[in-house]
Amino acid sequence: xxxxxxxxxxxxxxxxxxxxxxxxxxxxxxxxxxxxxxxxxxxxxxxxxxxxxxxxxxxxxxxxxxxxxxxxxxxxxxxxxxxxxxxxxxxxxxxxxxxxxxxxxxxxxxxxxxxxxxxxxxxxxxxxxxxxxxxxxxxxxxxxxxxxxxxxxxxxxxxxxxxxxxxxxxxxxxxxxxxxxxxxxxxxxxxxxxxxxxxxxxxxxxxxxxxxxxxxxxxxxxxxxxxxxxxxxxxxxxxxxxxxxxxxxxxxxxxxxxxxxxxxxxxxxxxxxxxxxxxxxxxxxxxxxxxxxxxxxxxxxxxxxxxxxxxxxxxxxxxxxxxxxxxxxxxxxxxxxxxxxxxxxxxxxxxxxxxxxxxxxxxxxxx
Ligand SMILES: Cc1cc2nc3c(=O)[nH]c(=O)nc-3n(C[C@H](O)[C@H](O)[C@H](O)COP(=O)(O)OP(=O)(O)OC[C@H]3O[C@@H](n4cnc5c(N)ncnc54)[C@H](O)[C@@H]3O)c2cc1C
Numbered sequence: 001x002x003x004x005x006x007x008x009x010x011x012x013x014x015x016x017x018x019x020x021x022x023x024x025x026x027x028x029x030x031x032x033x034x035x036x037x038x039x040x041x042x043x044x045x046x047x048x049x050x051x052x053x054x055x056x057x058x059x060x061x062x063x064x065x066x067x068x069x070x071x072x073x074x075x076x077x078x079x080x081x082x083x084x085x086x087x088x089x090x091x092x093x094x095x096x097x098x099x100x101x102x103x104x105x106x107x108x109x110x111x112x113x114x115x116x117x118x119x120x121x122x123x124x125x126x127x128x129x130x131x132x133x134x135x136x137x138x139x140x141x142x143x144x145x146x147x148x149x150x151x152x153x154x155x156x157x158x159x160x161x162x163x164x165x166x167x168x169x170x171x172x173x174x175x176x177x178x179x180x181x182x183x184x185x186x187x188x189x190x191x192x193x194x195x196x197x198x199x200x201x202x203x204x205x206x207x208x209x210x211x212x213x214x215x216x217x218x219x220x221x222x223x224x225x226x227x228x229x230x231x232x233x234x235x236x237x238x239x240x241x242x243x244x245x246x247x248x249x250x251x252x253x254x255x256x257x258x259x260x261x262x263x264x265x266x267x268x269x270x271x272x273x274x275x276x277x278x279x280x281x282x283x284x285x286x287x288x289x290x291x292x293x294x295x296x297x298x299x300x301x302x303x304x305x306x307x308x309x310x311x312x313x314x315x316x317x318x319x320x321x322x323x324x325x326x327x328x329x330x331x332x333x334x335x336x337x338x339x340x341x342x343x344x345x346x347x348x349x350x351x352x353x354x355x356x357x358x359x360x361x362x363x364x365x366x367x
Contacts, residue, residue: 074144223255
C-alpha cells in the first residue's frame with residue numbers, strides 16, 4: 001500500500017519520504033498467492049463498484065509501471081473457475097451471469113460470469129462429483145506478489161520526489177510538532193500516511209480517544225508454492241476458500257489458511273499440509289508437484305473488515321492506508337491514489353465507499 005502511495009506521490013510531484021521498519025515490501029505483500037478476485041456481481045453496491053473499477057484500472061496501471069521499469073509483475077487476467085458441486089447452485093450462477101452483464105462493463109470492456117459444464121482443460125480442476133457445472137468469470141486475474149513489489153520498489157527507487165529510508169521503525173508521531181520519531185531521528189512532515197499493514201491499527205489507535213475496541217487485527221495466512229509444468233494462462237480455481245493459481249514460470253500457488261489465533265506469526269505448520277493435500281485432490285495433475293516454498297504472513301483486517309483509509313477525524317494531517325485484508329492487491333492502487341489525493345487537498349476522481357473511511361472505522365470501534 002505504501003509503495004503505491006509513493007508511486008502516486010511521485011506522479012503528483014509531492015516530495016515524499018517512504019520509511020520502512022525493514023526492507024521495502026517485506027510485509028504481508030511478500031507472499032505467493034496474488035489472487036485478484038472480484039466480488040460476485042449480484043446485490044450490487046458501492047463497494048462492489050469500487051472493486052470492479054479498481055480491477056479494471058489495475059491492468060493499465062500495471063502496463064504503465066512495467067513499461068516505466070522494464071520489469072514484469074506476473075500480472076494476467078486469467079479468469080477464475082468456481083466449481084458448483086450441487087445442481088441448485090447452477091441456477092444461482094445463471095442469475096448472477098445476468099447481473100454481471102449489467103454491472104461488469106466499463107466503456108467498451110465487458111466481463112462475464114459464464115456458467116459452463118466443464119473446465120476447458122480436463123483436470124483443471126477435477127470435475128468428478130461436480131453436479132452443477134462451473135462458473136468461469138473473465139474479470140478475475142492474478143499477479144505475482146513479489147514481482148509486483150519489485151516493480152513498485154524499482155519505480156520508487158528511481159523516483160525524483162521520493163526518498164526511501166529502510167530499516168527504521170516509526171516509533172512515535174507528534175502532531176503538535178508534525179514530526180515522526182524514527183530510529184534515525186525525528187522527521188518533519190506536512191502529512192503522514194500510515195501504511196504499516198496490520199501494525200497500522202495500534203499506531204492509529206494511539207492517536208484516537210474513546211476507542212472501546214482495537215481498530216483492527218492481524219489474521220495469519222499460510223500458503224505454498226509448487227513447481228509444476230502448467231499453462232500459466234489457466235484460470236484460478238477457487239473452491240471453499242481454497243485457491244489454486246497458475247503463475248508464470250511453472251509455478252502454482254496454493255492458499256491460504258485464515259487464522260485469527262496463532263502463536264507463531266511467520267511459521268507454517270500442519271494446517272498448510274492439509275491445504276496442499278486438498279489442492280492436490282482438487283487438481284490431480286499436481287499430485288506429485290514438489291512444494292518449493294511455504295510461507296506465512298499477517299493480513300491487516302480492520303474492525304469493519306473493509307479497507308481503512310483517509311484522514312483521521314481529529315488529526316487531519318494523519319491519514320490511514322491499510323485494511324486491505326484479503327483483497328489488497330486488487331485495490332491498493334486505487335486506495336493509495338485516493339489517500340494521496342486527499343493528503344494533497346484534491347478531489348478524489350472516483351467514489352470511495354463511506355465504510356472505507358478511517359472515521360467510519362473509528363465510529364465502529366468506539367461503540
Ligand atoms: C497467506 C496470504 C495470502 C494472501 N493472498 C492474497 C491474495 O491472493 N490477494 C490479495 O489481494 N491479498 C492477499 N493477501 C493479503 C495481502 O497480502 C495483504 O492485505 C497486503 O499485503 C497488505 O499490504 P500492506 O501494504 O497493507 O501491508 P504490508 O505488506 O504488511 O506492509 C506493511 C509495511 O509496513 C512496515 N511497517 C510496519 N510497522 C512499521 C513502523 N512502525 N515503522 C515503519 N514501517 C513499518 C512493514 O515493515 C511493511 O513493510 C494474502 C495475505 C496472506 C498472509
